[in-house]
Amino acid sequence: MSTAAQRFLRDSAEKSADLVHREIIRKNMESYDAGHLKGRDRFKDWEAARRRCQEIKREAVNHLDQYLLQFEENVIARGGHVFWAEDSEQACAYICELAQRHGVKTVVKSKSMVTEEIELAPALGKLGIKVWETDLGEYIVQLRHEPPYHIVTPAMHLNRGQIRDLFREQLGEDVPDADPQKLVALARRKLRQAFFAAEMGISGANFIVADSGAVAISTNEGNGRLSTSLPRVHVAVTGIEKVIPRLTDLATLWPVLATSGTGQPVTTYGTLLGGPRRAGEADGPEEFHVVLVDNGRSRLLANAEEREVLHCIRCGACLNICPVYRHIGGHSYGTIYPGPIGSVLTPHLRGSEFAHLSSASSLCGACTSVCPVRIDLHHHLLHNRRDFASAGQTKWRERMMFKMWRAAMARPRLYAMGGELMRCSLRVLYALGLGGSVFDPMRVWRRGRAPVPLPKESFRSLWKKEAKS
Amino acid sequence: MTAANNPGRERILERIRAGLRTAVAAPAEAASDAMIFETIANPVERFQEEAKANLIDCLMTSDSAGSAQQLAQVLNSLPPGEIFVQDAPAVRRLIERSRSQRPVRWSSQGGPPEASQATITLVEALIAQTGSILVSAACGGRGASVVAPCHIAYATRDQLVPDLETALGNASRQGILENNSFACVISGSSRTADIEKILVQGAHGPRRLVVIVESS
Numbered sequence: 291m292s293t294a295a296q297r298f299l300r301d302s303a304e305k306s307a308d309l310v311h312r313e314i315i316r317k318n319m320e321s322y323d324a325g326h327l328k329g330r331d332r333f334k335d336w337e338a339a340r341r342r343c344q345e346i347k348r349e350a351v352n353h354l355d356q357y358l359l360q361f362e363e364n365v366i367a368r369g370g371h372v373f374w375a376e377d378s379e380q381a382c383a384y385i386c387e388l389a390q391r392h393g394v395k396t397v398v399k400s401k402s403m404v405t406e407e408i409e410l411a412p413a414l415g416k417l418g419i420k421v422w423e424t425d426l427g428e429y430i431v432q433l434r435h436e437p438p439y440h441i442v443t444p445a446m447h448l449n450r451g452q453i454r455d456l457f458r459e460q461l462g463e464d465v466p467d468a469d470p471q472k473l474v475a476l477a478r479r480k481l482r483q484a485f486f487a488a489e490m491g492i493s494g495a496n497f498i499v500a501d502s503g504a505v506a507i508s509t510n511e512g513n514g515r516l517s518t519s520l521p522r523v524h525v526a527v528t529g530i531e532k533v534i535p536r537l538t539d540l541a542t543l544w545p546v547l548a549t550s551g552t553g554q555p556v557t558t559y560g561t562l563l564g565g566p567r568r569a570g571e572a573d574g575p576e577e578f579h580v581v582l583v584d585n586g587r588s589r590l591l592a593n594a595e596e597r598e599v600l601h602c603i604r605c606g607a608c609l610n611i612c613p614v615y616r617h618i619g620g621h622s623y624g625t626i627y628p629g630p631i632g633s634v635l636t637p638h639l640r641g642s643e644f645a646h647l648s649s650a651s652s653l654c655g656a657c658t659s660v661c662p663v664r665i666d667l668h669h670h671l672l673h674n675r676r677d678f679a680s681a682g683q684t685k686w687r688e689r690m691m692f693k694m695w696r697a698a699m700a701r702p703r704l705y706a707m708g709g710e711l712m713r714c715s716l717r718v719l720y721a722l723g724l725g726g727s728v729f730d731p732m733r734v735w736r737r738g739r740a741p742v743p744l745p746k747e748s749f750r751s752l753w754k755k756e757a758k759s
Numbered sequence: 760m761t762a763a764n765n766p767g768r769e770r771i772l773e774r775i776r777a778g779l780r781t782a783v784a785a786p787a788e789a790a791s792d793a794m795i796f797e798t799i800a801n802p803v804e805r806f807q808e809e810a811k812a813n814l815i816d817c818l819m820t821s822d823s824a825g826s827a828q829q830l831a832q833v834l835n836s837l838p839p840g841e842i843f844v845q846d847a848p849a850v851r852r853l854i855e856r857s858r859s860q861r862p863v864r865w866s867s868q869g870g871p872p873e874a875s876q877a878t879i880t881l882v883e884a885l886i887a888q889t890g891s892i893l894v895s896a897a898c899g900g901r902g903a904s905v906v907a908p909c910h911i912a913y914a915t916r917d918q919l920v921p922d923l924e925t926a927l928g929n930a931s932r933q934g935i936l937e938n939n940s941f942a943c944v945i946s947g948s949s950r951t952a953d954i955e956k957i958l959v960q961g962a963h964g965p966r967r968l969v970v971i972v973e974s975s
Contacts, residue, residue, distance in 0.1 A: 314955075321956040338793035344786060352783065355775045368940070374768035426962060427953040443953060450954055470954040474962055481963065486873055502936045512905050512949035512964025519870075519901035519941075530771065537931050541924035542795060544944075545889070552952070555809070556889045556923075559905075559964075560944035564936045572900025573870030574940055584771045592778035664786070 294624055295646035302618035302650075307738070311447060315616060318446050322610050325553020326660075332555055333545075343546050344664040346539045347601035350500075350531075354591065357500040357533045358582065364503020368565030370578040374530075378408035381583050385492070385525055386413055388579060392523050394419055394489040398481075400507070400514035401425040402494025403441060403604060404583055405527050406626045407639070410492070421492075422484040424513035426477055433460045439620035441627065442551045442606040447619055481513070491517035491575065493563075495528035496547065496603065498580070502537045504564040505580060508547060508557040515559055524575040526563065530582050531600040537562075543603065550605035550662040586639040596638070596670050601663040602631050608657035608667055614650055623647065630657035634670045637678070645683055648674035709748055716744055799921045802887035806919060806972075809890025813947035814960065816969040817890075826973045827856030830911065833969050834859050834877065837909055843871035845880040845899030853913060854879070866899040870906075877909040878902075878965075883935060883942070885914050885972065888922035891946040892970060893930065896939035904945060905964040912970045919972075 305311055330336045350357055362372045375381035389397065397414060399405065399421055411421040411432075423432040427444035431437065433456055438444030445453070454468035457476055465472045493514055497506040505526045507514045518524045534543065540560070548554040567574030591597055609615045609629030620628040625636045625644065633647035648671045651657075657667040678684070698705045712731075719729055726736045735742070799805050810817040816833075820826045830853060834842070842859075844850055846867035854863065864872065871878055880903045884893040892912050894904050904910050920926050926944070929935075935942055949964030960966050 318956055333795060334797045335793045335795055339795045341786075342795060348786065352779065354779065355772055358775075359772075368937075374765055374771050376767040376771060380767055424963065425953075426951050430953070443956075445953055448954075450957075453954055470957045471959050473954060474951060474959040478961070478963055482873065485963075502931065504936055504942075510949070511951045511962035513962070515901070515905040515943070516963055519905065530775075537936070538924060538927045541922065541927050544923065545796075555812075556891065556944065556946050558813075558945065558947050558950055560891075560946075562936060562942045563940065564942075565940045568896065568938075568940050571896045571940060572866040572903065574896065574901045578940070582771075584767075584774070588771055588774035588778055591775060592781060594781040594783045597778075597783050 294643045297624050298622060298646060298650070301622040301624070303738070305619045305622050306617045311619060312617065314447060314449050315619060318443070319610055319616055322553060326549065326607070326610070327553075329549035329553040329555065332549070339542060339546050340662055340664050342542045343603070343662055344601065346534055346543065347603070347663050348598070350534050351591070351597060351600045353535075354530065354533065357535055358530060360500040361498050361503055361533055364500070365565065365578075365580055368503060370503070370565045370580060372580045372582060374582045374584070375408075376584050378583075378585055381408045381527065381581050381585075382410055382413035384581060385410060385527070386417055388523065388525065389414060389419055389490055390417065392489060392577075394523070396484060396488040397421045397490045397492055398424050398484050398488040398513075398517045398521060399428075399492045400494065400509065400517045401428050401444070402492070402527055403438075403626060404494055404529050405492060406438060407585065408527070408583060410527065422481060422488070424481050424484070424511075424517055425509075426474065426511060426513075429477055429481065430456065433457075437621070437626065439628075440606060440609060441604050441629075447621070485516045485520050488517075488521045490523045490525065491519075491521040492525045492527060493518050495526050495532050495580075497534045497540065497543060498526075498528055498532050499537050499540070499562070500533055500535050502562070502564060504537065504562040506540060507561045507563070508544065508559070509561070510552075510554075510558040512559060515561055518561070518563055518575070519573060522575055523577045523579070524563070524566075525579045525581060527581045527583060530584055530587050531602075546662045547603050547605050550603075550607040550660070590635075590638045593638075595673055596634070598663075598665050599631075599634055599638070599670060601665055602635070603663055604631075605662055607660040607662060611656045611660050613652060613654065613656070618650075623650070630667045630671070631665075634667055634674060637674055642678060642681075642683055645674070645678040648672075648678065706748070706750055709750070713744060713748065720744070796888065796922065799887050802919050802921050803916065806885055806887040806890055809887070810970060811890070813890045814968075815890060815947055816967065818969065818971045819974075820971060821974045823853065823856060823973060826913065826971050827853055829971050830854075830879070830913075831857040831859060833909070833911055834861060837876050840874060840876035841872065843875040843878045843899070843903060843907060845903060847881055850879055850881060850913060866903060870900050870902045873906065875907040877911055878904065878907045879911045879913065880904060882912050882914045882918060882970075884926045884929065885919040885970070886923060886926045886944065887919055889944070889946050891923075891944045893926050893942065893944050895935050895942040901941045904943065905949070908961065908965055909967045909969065910965040912968070913973075914970060915973045915975060917975070
């Protein structure tokens with residue numbers, strides 16, 4: 291078992307037993323569920339909207355080279371710069387060099403999962419550059435030296451009291467009643483100074499638009515607006531798969547992203563950035579750079595079976611509905627992208643060390659049912675399991691067990707005999723008081739759960755009786 | 760960025776092209792022409808409803824005198840201090856008619872200072888479907904709609920379009936993004952629900968968005 295897999299098992303066991311954590315997540319998810327359902331009702335045909343979004347992303351990803359080149363051409367025509375980074379190292383090196391060239395001491399950053407993926411903030415930190423996460427949730431987890439807990443709501447795992455305590459320790463100011471309004475006001479005051487002092491603003495991109503050369507960013511707080519308006523250099527960092535063909539595609543993608551992400555009809559700010567400040571404009575950055583990050587995405591593109599994973603718009607809906615995520619939380623995965631999409635994507639981006647995540651699912655299919663771009667997530671988890679098993683990344687014992695299982699399943703009588711034998715053995719074992727011992731095949735199950743009572747009759751015999759009556 | 764100092768560009772493009780040689784099957788259900796959103800029968804009514812839901816103060820006026828009066832009332836409700844105003848003839852006339860005594864910094868003088876109490880701008884369009892305003896860099900710059908605690912947008916009813924599709928289509932046709940480095944669809948005041956999903960207005964940007972819509 292790999293280290294990442296061991297950590298995953300340990301952390302998920304710990305988190306699922308943490309009742310305070312579960313209560314916080316339950317409340318958050320209940321609020322999300324209500325908003326999401328209400329948001330869907332605002333569409334005349336939600337399923338048609340999902341199909342349209344799937345079609346847009348499918349067209350973009352299956353003509354990725356053409357649309358990226360069109361985007362690049364438009365950005366350059368408006369005075370911007372585009373850098374293509376094969377991996378995290380190249381992306382960080384480019385941005386660090388840019389920061390040094392401009393004498394940057396302070397960076398304000400709006401929420402971007404790609405910058406987490408490439409570990410940009412630590413790279414800038416090594417140069418002595420202060421990086422401020424400006425999304426409130428990101429700011430909170432930055433103060434806790436933690437990665438984001440969730441793609442959309444990075445500090446979902448904390449309640450107001452915990453945030454009050456954090457602010458008191460880290461910012462030296464107390465909000466005795468932990469009123470969210472006052473906590474937000476405190477963060478606003480602190481971050482305002484950073485916005486006006488920063489020489490460089492770094493953002494992600496929800497979409498990059500080929501026909502207009504624009505970077506589209508959806509935010510509610512306005513931190514994305516300030517990060518891209520006030521500093522003299524703006525760098526947008528994005529995965530190559532974020533391109534969409536046309537500006538008008540946003541007329542469907544924006545409402546669908548907002549509904550799936552937070553239940554809102556649209557996010558408060560749907561911002562389009564198409565270059566540095568033009569002559570005659572009152573403000574804006576003097577330089578505009580877009581860093582297109584590959585980092586394993588083109589490899590996934592070659593996998594026709596799973597190519598559609600690149601359609602993901604990072605709304606977080608699959609995390610919110612996933613029964614596994616709801617119990618173990620975002621940090622247990624040990625990855626930047628948690629939940630079902632992370633379990634599918636991470637082994638492709640970071641290798642077989644994360645193969646175990648393909649099994650972090652009950653395969654209930656809830657993730658697939660809510661995905662706004664209709665990614666067949668639970669089947670991709672199965673594809674990953676199959677691929678890792680085919681590549682021999684399973685234990686000899688596991689392979690033998692499955693061979694025996696397959697042989698029994700193909701022979702109904704043998705299967706029935708095996709079942710009967712198992713029930714008899716367990717009855718004897720439990721009668722001897724050896725339940726939960728090393729001889730009990732259910733011992734792992736019983737570690738954290740009440741024993742399952744043994745049925746008196748098998749399903750097979752009950753079925754026969756039912757058929758006769 | 761030239762090929763010499765970005766050798767990764769060609770390698771990424773090669774990998775993409777190689778990957779795309781393997782065709783993928785079309786989805787089982789193709790996109791249909793089904794209507795995704797309800798048709799908007801009464802755009803003015805819809806805009807007002809959606810703006811209210813977005814916590815926007817939507818003030819409908821019948822003429823420029825009414826708009827100036829509404830503006831004066833809004834400005835009187837704010838703490839003392841400078842305001843930042845888009846330097847455009849229509850807004851200059853509005854400010855004059857409002858008889859505001861506040862010091863004004865015009866967008867032609869640069870971006871909005873941090874201490875601005877309010878900003879006043881025009882809009883590119885009003886969007887009924889989402890109760891939003893569309894602004895661009897031409898509307899006083901980037902900071903004009905986000906730096907101050909209160910943003911006042913001044914629009915006319917003929918700027919109202921039914922939906923996002925129309926607004927973005929018009930923006931493409933009119934070259935709004937070709938002529939401006941920035942555009943934004945704004946649907947309310949700045950907000951966050953990052954703490955226990957409790958809505959708080961004024962996270963980083965304006966706590967209040969006022970839209971004055973004049974009949975003509």
